[in-house]
Amino acid sequence: MRPNTLEPLARAGAFAPDEQESVYKAIKTRRDVRSEFLPDAVPDEVIRRLLDAAHHAPSVGFMQPWNFVVVKDDAVKTAVWEAFNRANLEAAEMFSGEQQATYRSLKLEGIRTAPLGLCVTCNPDRCGDVVLGRTHNARMDSYSTVCAIQNLWLAARAEGIGVGWVSIFREDELKHILGVPERIEIVAWLCIGYVDRFYSEPELAVKGWRQRLPLEELVFSDHWGERDPEFASSIAAAAEVPPRPGS
Structure with a gap:
């Protein structure tokens, strides 16, 4: 699940954090x-x-x-x-x-x-x-x-x-x-x-x-086959964040 955040809602129409979690939970636990x-x-x-x-x-x-x-x-x-x-x-x-x-x-x-x-x-x-x-x-x-x-x-x-x-x-x-x-x-x-x-x-x-492929291997930057190493590292790091308690 997405990492916890205390940032206020800053975008028009954005869901509250717990509502966002519910959307991502449905996506990630769909089978x-x-x-x-x-x-x-x-x-x-x-x-x-x-x-x-x-x-x-x-x-x-x-x-x-x-x-x-x-x-x-x-x-x-x-x-x-x-x-x-x-x-x-x-x-x-x-x-x-x-x-x-x-x-x-x-x-x-x-x-x-x-x-x-x-x-x-x-x-x-x-x-x-x-x-x-x-x-x-x-x-x-x-x-x-x-x-x-x-x-x-x-x-x-x-x-x-x-x-x-x-x-x-x-x-x-x-x-x-x-x-x-x-x-x-x-x-x-x-x-x-x-x-x-x-x-x-x-x-x-x-x-x-089959196993799920690492997302960082599937994302290119600006052109096919080109990767932004910093962005790829951030994707990989985010994948290692444990889910929130109770999510």
């Missing part, structure tokens, strides 16, 4: 949940709050290209899991040796165990052919939809609700199951539900798949 879902139903009022948080995401040209398919039906979730499983078996064959063994040991989805599934889509035609801000990058509508997913994910973490993003499937199969039109892009299938715990670190780090 991609795979196997810790409880069977408890998520109340509709909570689902509404999460969707409202998603709907308040920024979007290029204010096009708001997202739609949300809320799935509670077990038969639909089973069909989605079967599509995932076919793709997952193919994915496993793309790795080799010890990495393949580690991949096969991971539970990469909670499609059938999470009480709620959410398909998040992107409609590229919502604002017509020419969209403010998308004139030179056709993917900006998809990127906007990802912002909506992140908003929902952080709100869910604040509510004590786990979210798992499933990306291993063939899009045409998922469209067929859910009746999604051809022109609509499926951006994510999210598994959502209360959990028995949140890992203290990302699950893939805990289970040895």
Whole structure:
């Protein structure tokens, strides 16, 4: 978490220090949940709050290209899991040796165990052919939809609700199951539900798949590949600051 500070609020609109801590806490303790879902139903009022948080995401040209398919039906979730499983078996064959063994040991989805599934889509035609801000990058509508997913994910973490993003499937199969039109892009299938715990670190780090890269190695100054040694050192030093008590 951020180091403690006694500096007064000096910027218009800045949150109070404890409110800032809550935002950073949600960001740093957010997890991609795979196997810790409880069977408890998520109340509709909570689902509404999460969707409202998603709907308040920024979007290029204010096009708001997202739609949300809320799935509670077990038969639909089973069909989605079967599509995932076919793709997952193919994915496993793309790795080799010890990495393949580690991949096969991971539970990469909670499609059938999470009480709620959410398909998040992107409609590229919502604002017509020419969209403010998308004139030179056709993917900006998809990127906007990802912002909506992140908003929902952080709100869910604040509510004590786990979210798992499933990306291993063939899009045409998922469209067929859910009746999604051809022109609509499926951006994510999210598994959502209360959990028995949140890992203290990302699950893939805990289970040895990958570790978080040092931030100072990823930040350049003015030009690609150029680093400001003093700034890099300050980033590294900040990473070593222990969290505030109770955060």
